[in-house]
Amino acid sequence: MRRQFGDVYGDYRDRTGMFLPKPLENVLLRLTPMRSVLARGVVGFALLGVLTLGGAFALRSYTIGHLPLWSDGPVTALAILPNDAMILEHRMASVLDIPEIRSRLENRPGPVLVYVMPKQYIMQGMIADTGGDWKLYKHHHTFAMIGDWIFHPFRHLQGGHAMMHEGTSHESMDRADAGGGVVRRLIVVRVDTHDGATSAADLFAINARRAPLFFADVDVHNLKLQDIEDLPAGTGWGRVPTPTF
Numbered sequence: 229m230r231r232q233f234g235d236v237y238g239d240y241r242d243r244t245g246m247f248l249p250k251p252l253e254n255v256l257l258r259l260t261p262m263r264s265v266l267a268r269g270v271v272g273f274a275l276l277g278v279l280t281l282g283g284a285f286a287l288r289s290y291t292i293g294h295l296p297l298w299s300d301g302p303v304t305a306l307a308i309l310p311n312d313a314m315i316l317e318h319r320m321a322s323v324l325d326i327p328e329i330r331s332r333l334e335n336r337p338g339p340v341l342v343y344v345m346p347k348q349y350i351m352q353g354m355i356a357d358t359g360g361d362w363k364l365y366k367h368h369h370t371f372a373m374i375g376d377w378i379f380h381p382f383r384h385l386q387g388g389h390a391m392m393h394e395g396t397s398h399e400s401m402d403r404a405d406a407g408g409g410v411v412r413r414l415i416v417v418r419v420d421t422h423d424g425a426t427s428a429a430d431l432f433a434i435n436a437r438r439a440p441l442f443f444a445d446v447d448v449h450n451l452k453l454q455d456i457e458d459l460p461a462g463t464g465w466g467r468v469p470t471p472t473f
Contacts (some may be wrong), residue, residue: 246272292428300324302424303333304431305414308345315344315412319448323414328456329444336418339426341438343415347445353464356415356440409447411454416441 229237245253246269253272298305298316305320307313324330324342333340343355352358420437421430430436440459447454 248272248276289429292432295428295432297428299426302336302339302426303342304339304426304428305342305344308343308349312344312412315410315448319451320344322451323446323448326444326446326451326453328453329414329446332416332442332456336441338424339419339421339431340441341417341419341431343417344412345415347411347413349413352413352415355417355463356443356459357462357464358413358415358443358459359464409449409452411445412448414444414446415459416443 229241243250296307296310296313296316298307298320300321303324305316307316320342324333343352345352418439418441419431420439421433439461440463442456442458444456445454446452
């Protein structure tokens with residue numbers, strides 16, 4: 229590179245760090261006794277990996293600590309949309325007391341996690357197999373949609389786009405047919421945690437096993453059950469690996 233670009237590349241190399249900003253690398257070099265360029269490169273790469281992975285786990289821990297959760301004994305509910313935190317606070321206990329839902333939760337061993345979302349929340353297939361429309365890996369637009377979610381997650385959540393499945397014939401089902409209520413889908417998942425712990429850190433632990441139990445569509449304002457179905461094991465993505473959701 230030096231032979232091809234001359235002093236221009238030399239100046240660039242002198243002011244640019246290999247793995248970290250040059251001033252930070254200079255400080256680290258003064259703190260390490262190693263003189264070998266290779267050894268320093270290996271240490272720098274390892275340090276970069278530690279900082280990257282450590283930062284990722286720190287951000288994950290911060291996110292879990294700020295989730296909008298509601299708890300009552302072994303049952304913990306998570307609102308997918310931030311505005312639905314009011315539903316958890318004021319209606320969740322009554323929703324869980326609907327006879328069809330209560331009977332399915334009674335005598336269940338271990339903690340239970342309930343995801344509360346719009347009926348057409350597009351990523352619900354990552355939680356459980358709730359139908360073919362949500363098996364995104366079977367649709368040709370999967371990568372474009374997931375990519376848009378990765379780069380614009382807050383736009384989708386704040387704008388309500390999370391409720392809709394683009395390219396299907398479904399109409400919005402947020403509103404109940406009568407009475408002005410709001411319909412939400414509850415996906416109920418059993419979580420196997422260490423010693424049956426129910427803290428957020430345990431429920432969303434990477435090594436915790438999750439088994440979908442059933443989903444229920446409920447008019448949360450009028451406490452009317454629209455639909456309830458038992459769910460098969462696994463997610464709607466089949467054998468496709470999915471992150472902890």
